[in-house]
Amino acid sequence: MAYNIVYKAYAERDIWEIADYLSDHSMQAAVEFLAEVKRSIESLVDMPLIYPKITSHQNYQKMVIGDYVVAYIVSERIKEIMIIRVVHGKRNYQEEL
Numbered sequence: 001m002a003y004n005i006v007y008k009a010y011a012e013r014d015i016w017e018i019a020d021y022l023s024d025h026s027m028q029a030a031v032e033f034l035a036e037v038k039r040s041i042e043s044l045v046d047m048p049l050i051y052p053k054i055t056s057h058q059n060y061q062k063m064v065i066g067d068y069v070v071a072y073i074v075s076e077r078i079k080e081i082m083i084i085r086v087v088h089g090k091r092n093y094q095e096e097l
Contacts, residue, residue, distance in 0.1 A: 002045040003074070007083045011070075014086040018068065033066075040065045041083060048074045048081050056094045064089065071097055 015037055023030035040063060044050075054060040054071060063070040071084045071093065087093040 003048050003079045003081045005041060005045065005081045005083065008085075011083040011086050018086065018088075036065055037068075037070070037086065041070060041081075044072070044081050048072070054094060054097070057097050060084065060097060069093055 015034070019030045019034050022033050044063070049061065051061045051063045054062045057071075059073055060071050061074060063072070067089055068086055069089045070086050073082045073084060074080075075082070084097060085093060087096065
């Protein structure tokens with residue numbers, strides 16, 4: 001059974017801020033980023049536990065998309081994937097979770 005995907009407000013803001021930043025340099029890069037994030041996150045619905053856990057936050061999984069990290073929580077009980085943050089991989093994102 002496929003999982004439902006839910007975005008926390010921070011994650012939605014993260015995605016749009018990244019796209020806005022990229023669009024200042026290249027509209028094509030921003031469009032490609034949005035498409036890749038959508039495709040990658042939607043690919044989680046069948047196998048959300050495929051990616052490793054974030055070691056300092058054992059309930060969080062992390063998926064890497066290019067230079068960015070998607071932090072999410074899987075609830076097997078209610079079949080839900082909660083997207084928590086989408087941040088640049090060089091940021092100290094673990095402190096922000």
